[in-house]
Amino acid sequence: MLAETITEGLNPEQKRAVETTEGPLLVLAGAxxxxxxxxxxxxxxxxxxxxxxxESILAVTFTNKAAGEMRExxxxxxxxxxxxxxxxxxxxxxxxxxxxxxxxxxxxxGFVIYDDADSLGVVxxxxxxxxxxxxxxxxxxxxxxxxxxxxxGLLPDQARADAADIEExxxxxxxxxxxxxxxxxxxxxxxxxLLQTVQLxxxxxxxxxxxxxxxxxVLVDEYQDTNRVQYQLVRQLAxxxxxxxxxxxxxxxxxAWRGADVRNILDFExxxxxxxxxxxxxxxxxxxxxxxxxxAVVKNNLDRPDKTLFTDHDGxxxxxxxxxxxxxxxxxFVIGRIERAHREEDMPxxxxxxxxxxxxxxxxxEERLLEYxxxxxxxxxxxxxxxxxxxxVLAYLRxxxxxxxxxxxxxxxxxxxxxxxxxxxERVQVFAQREGLPLVTALGQxxxxxxxxxxxxxAGRFLSIMSDLAQARERQPIHELISHAxxxxxxxxxxxxxxxxxxxxRVDNLKELVTSAEDFHVANQDDLDxxxxxxxxxxxxxxxxxxxxxxxxRNDRVSLMTVHSxxxxxxxxxxxxxxxxxxxxxxxxxxxxxxxxxxRRLCYVAMTRAMRHLFITSANERRxxxxxxxxxxxxxxxxxxxxxxxxxxxxRRPSRGQRVRQAEPxxxxxxxxxxxxxxxxxxxxxxAKGTRVRHPVFGLGEVLAVMGDGLNQxxxxxxxxxxxxxxxxxxxxxxxx
DNA sequence: TCTGTAGGCGTTTTT
DNA sequence: CGCCTACAGA
Numbered sequence: 001m002l003a004e005t006i007t008e009g010l011n012p013e014q015k016r017a018v019e020t021t022e023g024p025l026l027v028l029a030g031a032x033x034x035x036x037x038x039x040x041x042x043x044x045x046x047x048x049x050x051x052x053x054x055e056s057i058l059a060v061t062f063t064n065k066a067a068g069e070m071r072e073x074x075x076x077x078x079x080x081x082x083x084x085x086x087x088x089x090x091x092x093x094x095x096x097x098x099x100x101x102x103x104x105x106x107x108x109x110g111f112v113i114y115d116d117a118d119s120l121g122v123v124x125x126x127x128x129x130x131x132x133x134x135x136x137x138x139x140x141x142x143x144x145x146x147x148x149x150x151x152x153g154l155l156p157d158q159a160r161a162d163a164a165d166i167e168e169x170x171x172x173x174x175x176x177x178x179x180x181x182x183x184x185x186x187x188x189x190x191x192x193x194l195l196q197t198v199q200l201x202x203x204x205x206x207x208x209x210x211x212x213x214x215x216x217x218v219l220v221d222e223y224q225d226t227n228r229v230q231y232q233l234v235r236q237l238a239x240x241x242x243x244x245x246x247x248x249x250x251x252x253x254x255x256a257w258r259g260a261d262v263r264n265i266l267d268f269e270x271x272x273x274x275x276x277x278x279x280x281x282x283x284x285x286x287x288x289x290x291x292x293x294x295x296a297v298v299k300n301n302l303d304r305p306d307k308t309l310f311t312d313h314d315g316x317x318x319x320x321x322x323x324x325x326x327x328x329x330x331x332x333f334v335i336g337r338i339e340r341a342h343r344e345e346d347m348p349x350x351x352x353x354x355x356x357x358x359x360x361x362x363x364x365x366e367e368r369l370l371e372y373x374x375x376x377x378x379x380x381x382x383x384x385x386x387x388x389x390x391x392x393v394l395a396y397l398r399x400x401x402x403x404x405x406x407x408x409x410x411x412x413x414x415x416x417x418x419x420x421x422x423x424x425x426e427r428v429q430v431f432a433q434r435e436g437l438p439l440v441t442a443l444g445q446x447x448x449x450x451x452x453x454x455x456x457x458x459a460g461r462f463l464s465i466m467s468d469l470a471q472a473r474e475r476q477p478i479h480e481l482i483s484h485a486x487x488x489x490x491x492x493x494x495x496x497x498x499x500x501x502x503x504x505x506r507v508d509n510l511k512e513l514v515t516s517a518e519d520f521h522v523a524n525q526d527d528l529d530x531x532x533x534x535x536x537x538x539x540x541x542x543x544x545x546x547x548x549x550x551x552x553x554r555n556d557r558v559s560l561m562t563v564h565s566x567x568x569x570x571x572x573x574x575x576x577x578x579x580x581x582x583x584x585x586x587x588x589x590x591x592x593x594x595x596x597x598x599x600r601r602l603c604y605v606a607m608t609r610a611m612r613h614l615f616i617t618s619a620n621e622r623r624x625x626x627x628x629x630x631x632x633x634x635x636x637x638x639x640x641x642x643x644x645x646x647x648x649x650x651x652r653r654p655s656r657g658q659r660v661r662q663a664e665p666x667x668x669x670x671x672x673x674x675x676x677x678x679x680x681x682x683x684x685x686x687x688a689k690g691t692r693v694r695h696p697v698f699g700l701g702e703v704l705a706v707m708g709d710g711l712n713q714x715x716x717x718x719x720x721x722x723x724x725x726x727x728x729x730x731x732x733x734x735x736x737x
Numbered sequence: 738t739c740t741g742t743a744g745g746c747g748t749t750t751t752t
Numbered sequence: 753c754g755c756c757t758a759c760a761g762a
Contacts, residue, residue: 564751
């Protein structure tokens, strides 16, 4: 194949990045600078021009979507020659390694992958084993801590050795128990997948050598988002041949909270001496105003390498800013604009994206879109494979594959209810712990003990379902197996009996699951692993899939997603919403400078998603947790040069009558406080029994009773239309009448 | 043991 | 506000 065919159309820097095949290479690629292009052309160049076998190339990404896109584009360049490239996420690559070699760590190759919910269950079990109260020791927080340790590449004993205080030591002990429980369940959590791989390589150099020899060329995408373990893994694999190419952008490092360390990319040239580095600064995506605005914002970060993006796209709209009265007004504005562009300019709905900081913000937009009957997709939030009904069925299958999967067992022993309640389960747990058995096995033996007699018949039904499924698995393809399980377990029947709209939608989801399993079956027909059945492969896949991965950019739907999810995507028309202090930047990021800088990078990522039009909005008043909060526009807004912004309107607050106010501003309650809430109430406002007030929702009413004072003062009010309600003075937004 | 409901609590971002 | 858990009653 001719080198020119592959490098054609690349700019000089991109071309250099493609042709520099040997030795360590750092590509600093600004937003929209053709990063994926470089990666894919580089792979094609290695194979097509240098004659490197596809099998010798490893390319790692963070999302399956990025991996899929890359494979597609390489295939376009090479045709079927692209088969055999190891191309996947860090997690999927490591799972493949572990499926082959984890037995060296004295573990079973048939392990299951635990998701967040499963692992939270294990944390709770951990606390139980230590006789600790989950109310005192927050399970989520503990899990987060374990995860951080894993991200750092630390096993329990190392974590304990590094512990700064008694409390951390205690957590490290819990971590040890947690790992033991995972081990017993023959399960790995997300963090383990990476950590155990690094462990494997560290302890068995000969296995590492095998992979080093196999993958002569290693490419890493989004290198700025790698954490410690990922860094170690890359290092291990690149040792020896040192053909390591990493691509990334320090300005787009937005995963520090997950243990990512920008230093990995910033220090690359020191880590790998004689590394070459190439900067891609030409932007092919956005107009100049958008680029200038985004750059102006991120330039406020002190800790960043100098880099300026430029574009040939001359002209372009200024950024438009709308300050909304409240979240509903904000949604109305955004949807109105989308509708107008669709109607007047024939813009396909798929060209528009609404980006927000937190998932919870999607609601008001969703409502409005529904109202206007505009098609949309929400990426993230509740994931398909995390829906209760889907997880339930999958739990049956997981238990078939791996009887040690106690989380799966606990999830479905009594689902649908078959009379195996809490007491029975607790007894079985005790029995299992004493005998050192997995729970299913323990249940089988428990029913033969004298105290187990009572549940014998009920448990027998469950156990026979399990053995029926085990047999069905031998002869049925995955989608039929799932369908079989839905019937055999009585799951569908139970839902049908409910008859609620909710149950119906669950049935729909389960149908969709069967359909998608059939797709999987068809797609995987040819590469069957004799060692591992279809079911195992399927379970791996669903465990590692994310919502974004199944997101197809359909041309006819508005996209709604968090800024994090939007990384790597682009849209002609972008609405960056909720640009308010304490939302973006988020309140929890304000504890240290690093937090604010990460938020600022996040803002940069958000703005650079826009190709042609960028709208920014903020709302003065917002309901959160059902309470009213007042916030000021984000500091990031002030960082955009004035001449690049067109302000569309000043929000005016409707003023009717005197507001009920509290004399003193609210003291900050804690780090999470949204203290822009307007505090009202107290005697100063003149609220007393008999006072007539107006509530924004309930209308006119009369105060029946005043309860408490200060911040937590509540009023019992009899409303003319809404009846008697109790409201918190400081959130109710009352007016004196 | 199951089912319904009251109360508490939470939201940052995700492979 | 809405979800989940804990608890009470059947």
